[in-house]
Amino acid sequence: MATLATTRQFLKELYRKTVDDDILNGAAVLGFYLMLAIFPAMIFVLAVIPYLPIANIDQAIMDLLRQALPTSASDMFAGVVQDVTQEQRGDLLSFGLLAALWATSTGMYAIMQQLNVAYDVDEGRGFLRARLVAIALSLLFVVLVLGGFSLIVLGGQIQAWLGSHFGLGEALLAFFIVFRWVIILAGLLLAFSLIYYLAPNVEQKFKFITAGSVVGVVVFLVASLAFAWYTQNFGNYDATYGSVGAVMVLMMWLYIAGLAILFGSEINALIERHGAGGKQNAGNAIGQRKRDPDAR
Numbered sequence: 001m002a003t004l005a006t007t008r009q010f011l012k013e014l015y016r017k018t019v020d021d022d023i024l025n026g027a028a029v030l031g032f033y034l035m036l037a038i039f040p041a042m043i044f045v046l047a048v049i050p051y052l053p054i055a056n057i058d059q060a061i062m063d064l065l066r067q068a069l070p071t072s073a074s075d076m077f078a079g080v081v082q083d084v085t086q087e088q089r090g091d092l093l094s095f096g097l098l099a100a101l102w103a104t105s106t107g108m109y110a111i112m113q114q115l116n117v118a119y120d121v122d123e124g125r126g127f128l129r130a131r132l133v134a135i136a137l138s139l140l141f142v143v144l145v146l147g148g149f150s151l152i153v154l155g156g157q158i159q160a161w162l163g164s165h166f167g168l169g170e171a172l173l174a175f176f177i178v179f180r181w182v183i184i185l186a187g188l189l190l191a192f193s194l195i196y197y198l199a200p201n202v203e204q205k206f207k208f209i210t211a212g213s214v215v216g217v218v219v220f221l222v223a224s225l226a227f228a229w230y231t232q233n234f235g236n237y238d239a240t241y242g243s244v245g246a247v248m249v250l251m252m253w254l255y256i257a258g259l260a261i262l263f264g265s266e267i268n269a270l271i272e273r274h275g276a277g278g279k280q281n282a283g284n285a286i287g288q289r290k291r292d293p294d295a296r
Contacts, residue, residue, distance in 0.1 A: 014270055017118075023262040026114045030107070030258030035251055037100075037107035041138070044100035045145055046081060076246040100142070101135055108134035108199070111261060115200040118265040119272075123201055137198055144187055188217045195261060196268055204272070211271055216264025223256045 046061075062081055065074040112134060116123050123130060192213040197206045 010270065010274075014266060017270060018263065018266050021117050021262075021266065023114075023118075023259065023266065026117065026262050027255050027258035030110055030114060030261065031251055031255035033107040033110040034254045034258065037103040038250075038254070040099035040103040041142070042077070045142060048142075076250065101138060104138035104141070105131060105134040108137045111195060112199040112201075114258075114262055115196070115265045118262065118269045119200045119202050120269070121201050125201055133198060137194065140194055141191065144191055147187075185217065188220070189213055192216045192261065192264060196265055200265070200269075210268050212264035212266070212268030214264075215267055216260045219263055220257060220260035223260065224253060227253060227256060 049061075062074070062078060065077055065081075109130060112130060113123060125133065189209060193206070193208050193210065196210065196212060197204065
């Protein structure tokens with residue numbers, strides 16, 4: 001009974017805090033900045049792919065995009081993937097790096113500011129230091145994306161080799177399906193955990209799995225699949241918005257991603273606040289102070 005009462009109290013506090021921190025509007029802000037960041041970041045990632053000694057990785061990217069995004073949004077990326085991955089482009093790689101770092105770090109910086117709201121702290125790291133953290137997060141995500149795609153493609157090549165030499169039984173096929181989802185889930189968990197560890201201006205130990213990262217990933221996957229199902233069966237965005245229908249779908253999907261990130265951070269912040277000692281501000285930050293939650 002005590003556990004039930006504690007859970008009920010936690011959920012009440014979580015609801016109140018998400019309303020006070022206005023995560024719906026915060027997710028809209030993140031969706032806008034992520035929209036600005038996604039194309040330069042993707043061009044840079046795709047420009048790296050021709051230099052990797054892995055065959056058919058571009059096809060694997062499109063397969064994953066079709067699974068993750070609604071059809072109209074994934075089709076919008078198809079031409080970009082084909083054009084950029086056809087040949088090695090050093091000029092595009094250098095330009096893509098600069099554009100990706102600027103755009104993606106801007107999106108990461110927006111995430112950092114929203115997570116500071118969740119943890120009730122001010123940004124005291126200074127503009128340059130905060131930007132360096134945002135750039136570091138951006139580079140980590142590029143490595144995560146490339147590593148994840150490479151592992152998935154490598155798994156597919158192993159599957160094809162085993163199939164051509166030994167044949168593929170149902171058990172082996174099921175194994176590779178599970179393998180792909182394990183890579184995706186592990187990558188998402190690591191991405192969420194890195195955001196929750198590095199983005200807010202607080203001192204904390206890194207944890208690969210937290211309640212917030214698990215809930216955030218689950219919310220992101222379930223909401224993405226539900227939105228994809230809705231757009232494919234009921235939401236005719238192309239008829240409503242014409243040529244910008246795919247852009248509207250992508251913006252909605254990024255809004256969902258932003259909402260999942262913020263909701264998970266609210267859970268982590270609330271758990272830490274009720275823990276021993278509570279959450280502490282990061283040290284050595286000039287002018288930093290703890291926000292007063294009652295002074296809203």
